[in-house]
């Protein structure tokens with residue numbers, strides 16, 4: 604069996620370091636990093652993610668301000684809130700949990716956030732900066748996935764990396780970061796021809812498609828490092844209970860992979876830890 608990459612333990616270590624940094628920012632610079640978290644509507648998964656983010660802030664001594672808006676909120680109202688948060692010097696990070704209700708244009712919302720407060724790294728100027736190697740705010744899930752990969756493999760240069768999925772949140776920024784580390788990067792997606800064969804060429808395989816157990820064991824090269832970004836809720840056919848599974852058929856894949864992230868306990872905790880990392884970085888940058 605391949606090695607389990609313990610994202611939960613890595614995230615806990617990163618958060619311990621960040622908590623120490625927050626404590627010294629408070630005592631030495633009278634600076635308390637603060638993130639505003641905006642949730643629009645009642646999507647239960649979004650509410651769970653937001654709850655986990657706020658809880659991590661509390662553990663680290665980061666201030667969080669929750670704004671829970673009604674599902675009928677207009678784009679104008681949300682933009683007005685973002686404007687006030689952009690202009691509030693006590694707020695260093697702004698996160699609008701996605702997806703937003705359909706009357707709101709998510710691109711307009713993301714691009715209204717001040718790029719230096721864009722702790723998700725989704726603003727078009729942060730995306731562009733990363734594309735030319737001038738990383739500012741880097742999206743949390745790809746950032747956390749890169750930390751796990753470099754911890755596991757050290758130098759990534761020359762390795763074949765296949766990213767399955769081309770979303771703006773994960774697939775595309777992940778490919779950019781892997782390219783920055785001199786991997787040979789392939790971005791595969793739903794139209795890719797012979798996806799199993801493409802995946803079998805990967806030394807690093809990143810699954811970010813949002814389909815439970817999509818990546819099969821026989822798509823994985825013996826000894827490859829597998830990063831499973833999926834967080835899918837399914838009903839267990841045996842117990843009837845809901846459980847979380849990844850985009851990789853983990854039980855079979857773990858015997859082929861050299862190292863693999865589990866779900867839960869892999870990439871998920873790293874996403875939140877990296878949000879804390881970006882919030883502390885934003886606070887330091889904005890306070891000079």
Ligand code: GUN
Nearest residue numbers: 698699700701702723743
């Ligand atoms: N929805 C799913 N993932 C994310 C994320 O990383 N950030 C935000 N804001 N919303 C999300």
